[in-house]
Structure formats: C-alpha cells, structure tokens
C-alpha cells in the first residue's frame with residue numbers, strides 16, 4: 474500500500490466522540506500516523522508479518538495502520554471502553570481484523586514473548602505526571618522487537634536516559650521530529666488549533682529470553 478493511500482484511509486476514521494481530558498485523549502492525525510507506521514514497516518521491517526500491539530489505542534488509528542500494512546496480528550489496548558467501541562467500528566469499516574482489550578497499561582501483565590512491536594502515542598503526562606513513562610516502561614518490558622512512540626521534544630533527554638538506564642532499552646533513537654496538531658477539543662483550549670513538536674522514537678528492548686511479563 475502506498476503512503477498516500479494509507480494516509481487517506483486513516484483520515485476517514487472516526488475520532489473520539491466524547492474525549493476525556495484526564496486520559497489525554499487526542500487523536501493521532503493521519504499524516505503522523507501513516508508516516509510512523511510506514512517508517513516502522515519499510516525502514517525497519519517491524520510491522521508486516523509481525524505481532525503488533527497498540528498501547529493507548531484510542532480510536533484505533535495506529536493499530537489499524539499496522540493491520541493495513543499486513544501485520545500478522547494486531548491488538549489494541551485502552552482503558553476507555555467508549556474509545557474501544559469506536560476503534561472496533563473503525564476496524565469494521567475498513568474490514569481489518571484487530572482484537573481490542575480494555576485495560577490499564579500500568580497493570581497490564583502478559584506472559585511470554587508474544588508481542589514483536591509496540592506502537593503508541595501515549596498520554597504526554599500533562600494530566601497525570603509520569604503517565605508517558607509508565608507506557609514506555611511497560612512497552613519495553615513487553616515488546617521483543619521494537620517500540621515506536623511519540624513524546625514531546627522537550628522531554629528528549631529525560632526519555633533517552635530513562636529508557637537506557639531504567640527500562641533496560643538496548644537503544645533509543647529519535648527517528649524524526651514532527652509537528653503534532655492538537656485540535657481544539659476541550660473547553661480550556663483558547664486557540665483553534667495548536668501544534669507542538671514531538672519526537673518519533675524507536676526503542677529496541679534488550680534481548681531477554683523467556684522474559685515473563
């Protein structure tokens with residue numbers, strides 16, 4: 474599938490009908506989502522024929538992109554049941570198969586090395602301090618191949634240090650810096666749209682045979 478075609482399909486997906494600010498529910502736009510998954514697939518071979526998990530999947534954009542790029546199996550995880558209903562409807566509309574699980578990422582426990590790649594646009598931790606780091610830690614424990622994640626550029630040094638020193642990543646690389654459009658979704662948003670600088674990261678977990686999560 475061509476990049477533009479992927480972006481077009483993702484652009485038609487339904488987004489949060491009743492966004493919850495405490496969960497930092499902001500959609501990942503089709504421009505960023507398509508480039509993120511396309512890079513993971515074509516530059517690194519981390520999507521096609523891989524088992525992919527979308528952490529904090531919201532309305533399913535990243536996981537659906539993985540399914541469209543021929544992931545072997547995709548599972549989306551989110552704490553919010555309403556978003557998962559939308560994600561499921563989105564997958565149905567595009568006739569792709571994904572499973573969805575309602576779960577708090579902080580308490581997620583999966584046994585064995587079943588997930589090759591985690592893709593995620595986690596909460597940035599602006600509502601609950603450390604939410605972004607909880608996602609990163611869990612993703613690095615669970616993925617056996619790679620983790621792709623978006624984080625505010627202002628947190629770059631902190632993310633790198635924590636990934637390598639605390640969460641045992643073998644490598645942590647910023648693939649590119651992107652402009653993330655935050656649409657005017659909540660009452661406290663004064664401006665129509667704002668964009669913030671985010672880093673697209675690729676983390677490689679330490680090889681850890683038989684790691685039980």
Ligand SMILES: C[S@@+](CC[C@H](N)C(=O)[O-])C[C@H]1O[C@@H](n2cnc3c(N)ncnc32)[C@H](O)[C@@H]1O
Nearest residue numbers: 496499500501529530531534551552553577578
């Ligand atoms: C920035 S949004 C990203 C949404 C989605 N990935 C997308 O691409 O549009 C963050 C998502 O993380 C979810 N979330 C927040 N805290 C969570 C938690 N502790 N466990 C699981 N999901 C959580 C929110 O419900 C929301 O869908």
